[in-house]
Amino acid sequence: DQQVKQNSPSLSVQEGRISILNCDYTNSMFDYFLWYKKYPAEGPTFLISISSIKDKNEDGRFTVFLNKSAKHLSLHIVPSQPGDSAVYFCAASNAGGTSYGKLTFGQGTILTVHP
Amino acid sequence: DAGVTQSPTHLIKTRGQQVTLRCSPKSGHDTVSWYQQALGQGPQFIFQYYEEEERQRGNFPDRFSGHQFPNYSSELNVNALLLGDSALYLCASSLSSYEAFFGQGTRLTVV
Numbered sequence: 262d263q264q265v266k267q268n269s270p271s272l273s274v275q276e277g278r279i280s281i282l283n284c285d286y287t288n289s290m291f292d293y294f295l296w297y298k299k300y301p302a303e304g305p306t307f308l309i310s311i312s313s314i315k316d317k318n319e320d321g322r323f324t325v326f327l328n329k330s331a332k333h334l335s336l337h338i339v340p341s342q343p344g345d346s347a348v349y350f351c352a353a354s355n356a357g358g359t360s361y362g363k364l365t366f367g368q369g370t371i372l373t374v375h376p
Numbered sequence: 377d378a379g380v381t382q383s384p385t386h387l388i389k390t391r392g393q394q395v396t397l398r399c400s401p402k403s404g405h406d407t408v409s410w411y412q413q414a415l416g417q418g419p420q421f422i423f424q425y426y427e428e429e430e431r432q433r434g435n436f437p438d439r440f441s442g443h444q445f446p447n448y449s450s451e452l453n454v455n456a457l458l459l460g461d462s463a464l465y466l467c468a469s470s471l472s473s474y475e476a477f478f479g480q481g482t483r484l485t486v487v
Contacts, residue, residue, distance in 0.1 A: 304478030350418050363432050366418030
């Protein structure tokens with residue numbers, strides 16, 4: 262049962278353009294969402310998060326949007342840079358319940374930014 | 377400030393053997409979680425330790441066990457290794473429930 266899904270295995274964009282990575286979830290108990298970036302031979306690095314009480318959170322070039330009714334979130338990277346090329350993971354947590362701190366991850370999307 | 381460190385970085389074991397992986401959390405973090413990442417998949421939650429006790433457990437068999445020490449470092453033990461246990465094992469530490477910081481992982485290969 263895949264509770265967090267990233268349906269696009271890969272995404273290719275031109276440098277300077279917008280990258281949009283999508284994520285869907287099925288568990289309505291999830292109330293906190295995170296995006297991680299992973300380079301080869303490294304562990305995932307935290308990028309940005311959003312609580313379910315918000316619908317948008319920005320941090321520099323990164324913005325996360327949450328649509329609770331559709332159980333959908335997206336990560337926007339503007340402008341995209343070649344150094345952004347990595348695997349991006351969406352993760353969800355039920356911070357207020359018994360699964361305190363447990364993260365459920367999607368399968369990941371490989372982003373390639375071409376110069 | 378040292379981040380999350382894991383050892384060893386790579387390990388090759390034979391089917392049926394036992395393995396112990398180690399993790400030192402980020403300074404000041406008291407909660408350690410372990411994840412298994414198979415090739416092409418996202419990390420899967422194994423279990424979480426807080427105050428030297430297992431607080432939560434994912435859908436993994438009893439062959440997977442762990443321990444947390446008073447200095448908050450942690451070990452992951454896997455008994456009776458199967459070929460399917462080959463994966464990247466990630467340790468994550470946190471102080472709050474929200475932002476987990478990951479180590480670089482231990483690549484386990486079972487042959």
